[in-house]
Amino acid sequence: MLFLVPMLVTLFVVAAWPLMRTIWFSLTDASLDLISQAEWVGFRNYLEYVDYGDGEGEYFGLLVDQRWWRAVWNTVWFSVVSVSFETLFGLIIALVLHQKFLGRGIVRAAVLIPWAIPTIVSARMWGWMMHDQFGILNDMAERLGLISEPIAWTASPDTAMIAVLIVDIWKTTPFMALLILAGLQMVPDDIYEAAKLDGVPAFRTFRKVTLPLILPAILVAVVFRALDALRIFDIIYVLTPNTDATRTMSVFARENLFDFDQFAYGSAASTVLFLIIAVITIAFIMATRMDLEGKRS
Amino acid sequence: MKRTPLQNVGLYALVIVIVLQAVFPFYYAILTSLEDGQALFEVNYLPEQVNLANYRSMLTEGVFGRQILNSVFVATVVVLISLTLAVTASYALSRIRFRGRGLLLLTILSVSMFPQIAVLSGLFEVIRYFGLFNSLWALVFSYMIFTLPFTVWVLTAFMRNLPVEIEEAAIMDGASSLTIIRRVFLPLMWPAMVTTGLLAFIHAWNEFLFALTFLSTDSQRTVPVAIALISGRSEFEIPWGNIMAASVIVTLPLVMLVLVFQRKIVSGLTAGAVKG
Numbered sequence: 224m225l226f227l228v229p230m231l232v233t234l235f236v237v238a239a240w241p242l243m244r245t246i247w248f249s250l251t252d253a254s255l256d257l258i259s260q261a262e263w264v265g266f267r268n269y270l271e272y273v274d275y276g277d278g279e280g281e282y283f284g285l286l287v288d289q290r291w292w293r294a295v296w297n298t299v300w301f302s303v304v305s306v307s308f309e310t311l312f313g314l315i316i317a318l319v320l321h322q323k324f325l326g327r328g329i330v331r332a333a334v335l336i337p338w339a340i341p342t343i344v345s346a347r348m349w350g351w352m353m354h355d356q357f358g359i360l361n362d363m364a365e366r367l368g369l370i371s372e373p374i375a376w377t378a379s380p381d382t383a384m385i386a387v388l389i390v391d392i393w394k395t396t397p398f399m400a401l402l403i404l405a406g407l408q409m410v411p412d413d414i415y416e417a418a419k420l421d422g423v424p425a426f427r428t429f430r431k432v433t434l435p436l437i438l439p440a441i442l443v444a445v446v447f448r449a450l451d452a453l454r455i456f457d458i459i460y461v462l463t464p465n466t467d468a469t470r471t472m473s474v475f476a477r478e479n480l481f482d483f484d485q486f487a488y489g490s491a492a493s494t495v496l497f498l499i500i501a502v503i504t505i506a507f508i509m510a511t512r513m514d515l516e517g518k519r520s
Numbered sequence: 521m522k523r524t525p526l527q528n529v530g531l532y533a534l535v536i537v538i539v540l541q542a543v544f545p546f547y548y549a550i551l552t553s554l555e556d557g558q559a560l561f562e563v564n565y566l567p568e569q570v571n572l573a574n575y576r577s578m579l580t581e582g583v584f585g586r587q588i589l590n591s592v593f594v595a596t597v598v599v600l601i602s603l604t605l606a607v608t609a610s611y612a613l614s615r616i617r618f619r620g621r622g623l624l625l626l627t628i629l630s631v632s633m634f635p636q637i638a639v640l641s642g643l644f645e646v647i648r649y650f651g652l653f654n655s656l657w658a659l660v661f662s663y664m665i666f667t668l669p670f671t672v673w674v675l676t677a678f679m680r681n682l683p684v685e686i687e688e689a690a691i692m693d694g695a696s697s698l699t700i701i702r703r704v705f706l707p708l709m710w711p712a713m714v715t716t717g718l719l720a721f722i723h724a725w726n727e728f729l730f731a732l733t734f735l736s737t738d739s740q741r742t743v744p745v746a747i748a749l750i751s752g753r754s755e756f757e758i759p760w761g762n763i764m765a766a767s768v769i770v771t772l773p774l775v776m777l778v779l780v781f782q783r784k785i786v787s788g789l790t791a792g793a794v795k796g
Contacts, residue, residue, distance in 0.1 A: 226697070227624075230609035230672060237665040238631045241642025248641050258645050319534050332782045333539050336546060339778040341726035343744040344767040348549045351760050359548060362563040393541070398789065405790040454635035457728045461748045473637045473729075480641055481733060490641045497638035504633045508626065 242497065248490035255486045268491040285491050293467055294475040294492075301388065301471060302452035308392045310445055313399025320400065321407045338397040346461035349390045353377055380468040387469050390458050395451075399444050406440025407433070439511075446507045453500055472496045546771065553764035560761050574765035583739045584746060584766060591742040591770070594656050595724040598663045599717045605664075606671035606716070607709065611701050613672070614679035615687070625676065632669035636729050639665065647734055658734040659742065663727060667720040674788060678712040679705065715788035718781055722774060743770045 249268055253261035270284040285291050320331055337345065352360045353376035361373040376386040410433060418428040456473040463469045470478075472492060479489030523531065552560065556571045578584045613625060643662055652658040682705070690700050706713075731742045738746075747766050752758040778785060 226608040226612040230605045230668060233605060233664050234628065234631055234668060236646065237643065237662060237668075238634060238639060241639035241646055242634070244642030244645055245638055245640070253641075258648070315534075316538055319531065319538060322531060324531060324535060328782075330535055330539055332779045334542050335778050335782060335785070336542050336775055339722065339774045340546060340771050341728075341744050341747075341774070343726070343728055343748045344549075344771050345545070347747060347763050347767055348545045351552065351764065352545060352548060354760075357561045357563065357760075359563050359565075393545070397542070401786055401789055405786075450633050454637060456637065457744075457748075460728075460732075473635065476637050477640065477729070477733075480644075486641060493635075493638045493640060496635055500633060500635050500638075501630075504630055508630075 245490050245497075246494050248487055249494045251487050253487045253490070255481065255484050258486065261487070264487075268488050269495075285488065285495065290467070290470070291475060291492065294470045294472050297384070297469060298453060298455070298471040298473075301384065301391075301455060301469075302449055305388055305391045305395070305452050306445055306448050308388070309396045309399045309448060310441065312392065312396045313403050313444070314441070316396065316400035317403035317407055320404055334397050334400060336397075337394050338401075340394070342394065342457040343461055345390055345394045346458045349386070349393070350377060350462050353386055353389075377463050380466060383463040383466055383468040387455075387458055387462055390462060391452070391455065394458075395448060399448060402444035402447075403437060403441055406437035409440075410436045443511070446503070450500055450503060453503075454496065546768075546775070549764045549767050549771075553761060553768050556761060574761040575769070578762055578765045578769065584743075584769075586739055587741050587743050587746045588770070590656055590740065591725055591744075594659045594663070594742060595721045597660045598667055598724040599720045601660065602664060602667040602671045602720055603713055603717055605668060606675050607706070607713070608701060609672050610675035610679050611697070611705065613676045615684075625673070628669045628672055632666060632673070634665065636665070640729070640733060643730070644733065653734060654736045654740055656735075656740065659724075659727070659731055662730045662734065663724050666723060666727075671716045671720060674716050675709070675712055678709065682708060711784070712788075714781070715784045718777060718785060719788050722777070725770075725774065 248258075248261060250263060250265060251261035252264050252267075266284075268284060270282060270286045272280055272282055274280040316334060320327065320334070324330075340348075352358050355361065355373050355375040355378065358373075358376070360376065361370070364370045365373070374382055376382050414432055414436075415428065418432055423431075454473050455471055456477065459469050459471060459474050473496065476489045476492035476496065479485040479492060481489075483489075551564070551567050553574050554567065554570050554572070556569075556573045559569055559571075613621065647653055647658045647662070650661075652661065686708075687700050687704055690704050695703070725742075726744060727742075728744045728748065731745045732748070735741050735745065741749075743766070747763060747770065750759065750763050750766065
């Protein structure tokens with residue numbers, strides 16, 4: 224048991240305790256410079272009804288904050304779209320990599336490159352490629368006749384979210400492809416041979432045999448990615464800062480914590496984000512009844 | 521399976537598209553980083569000049585060299601500490617039966633799902649309390665939140681699959697638990713440790729939110745924050761050449777690692793997820 228103590232103490236100090244403090248701060252009036260003098264204010268940061276005394280009143284707090292709900296919407300939209308495309312592209316890449324062809328080893332390594340590039344660097348690289356005047360992306364689109372005038376990808380509110388999505392999908396599809404490929408490799412070859420002997424068309428084999436067998440692997444990958452997508456911060460901070468069009472929950476929380484001197488309010492936002500992710504995680508663990516004791520193996 | 525010629529053409533076309541999209545942005549970053557002055561603002565698809573001015577200015581002016589060392593220091597120490605803590609912990613988790621072991625593993629795993637932002641304000645307080653604000657140790661300390669659960673999880677799964685007989689022999693000979701870990705397990709564990717160590721290193725090298733929040737002076741920053749904060753006086757003066765040179769410098773070692781350790785990284789990534 225002594226062996227566990229250092230690890231558990233470390234995890235307590237870096238995870239459990241800070242989380243409890245964050246939740247506590249969200250129920251106080253803490254400010255950045257006066258953290259230690261925070262005082263309990265109840266749920267005021269979340270929701271508070273202020274009665275003006277003449278029969279009228281107004282609600283204040285995170286739960287009626289338009290900017291917050293916009294951030295929630297942005298986050299959910301971003302997560303759904305990015306994870307869907309990553310799953311689709313990941314599946315395609317995995318199926319291709321599962322085939323035998325010349326130079327497969329090199330291709331497999333090349334596919335991993337976007338994953339290895341730091342998120343910040345990817346955001347900057349794409350920021351340059353998406354530059355409205357000198358960007359190569361506009362140049363390509365113009366040469367192909369897709370657009371008649373340059374698009375301000377990151378600056379225009381209409382395309383800012385698309386820009387963020389492109390970078391994220393590009394960067395994380397390899398992860399998805401790898402997990403799905405691992406699932407594909409666990410399908411025994413004789414199943415395909417049996418299907419082939421029976422004269423089942425390739426697409427039907429894929430839909431009726433391969434897909435059901437790799438579905439668990441896909442689901443695990445989707446959940447991992449979704450949890451990751453819900454906390455997105457880096458790409459947006461670098462690529463499209465300060466726009467309502469891409470402000471997500473994490474960006475909103477950090478802004479309030481450290482830029483707007485609304486430490487308690489930012490903590491409330493962090494707490495809500497944590498609760499959302501916690502609910503999804505617990506639901507996922509219960510749904511898959513993960514094999515924790517290693518009994519099945 | 522045999523393919524028809526048409527299927528072959530289709531497959532190789534797809535392969536080319538996949539490789540191009542994966543490699544092109546990094547290729548273009550290298551190409552841009554080698555251009556200077558006016559050449560930077562003319563779109564070209566093939567290299568037209570090899571000018572190391574951007575690299576020279578990044579590495580000799582300012583504190584970028586220092587920032588690279590900061591990143592190397594943080595990532596290396598994070599790997600060493602989390603491996604040390606995880607090896608001993610995973611020995612207990614895989615070999616000693618006790619009540620609540622499953623729940624404990626579950627808790628550890630769920631920590632790795634924590635959104636970093638949820639602990640940010642609490643960690644900020646802890647780090648100020650220990651006087652670590654603007655110190656690299658603040659990052660070493662806070663990065664444990666994502667490297668430790670992952671390392672423990674993968675190493676526990678790996679150890680569980682090692683046969684019990686090997687250590688029973690050692691116990692018969694009267695070896696203590698610590699000796700068993702050091703003399704019996706470590707030699708067997710190194711493949712798993714290389715994998716998890718690599719992943720922890722990459723994760724620590726790339727981390728942004730904590731590094732942005734817990735460090736406040738330029739000479740203390742790590743490279744992702746440094747690159748994120750390079751800016752010009754106006755939108756038109758952003759030094760794209762310098763940014764691309766810095767990006768290539770910090771990414772090249774990672775790309776090398778990935779190309780060399782491709783198999784190990786893949787097995788580590790999938791062990792973390794598919795084993796569930």
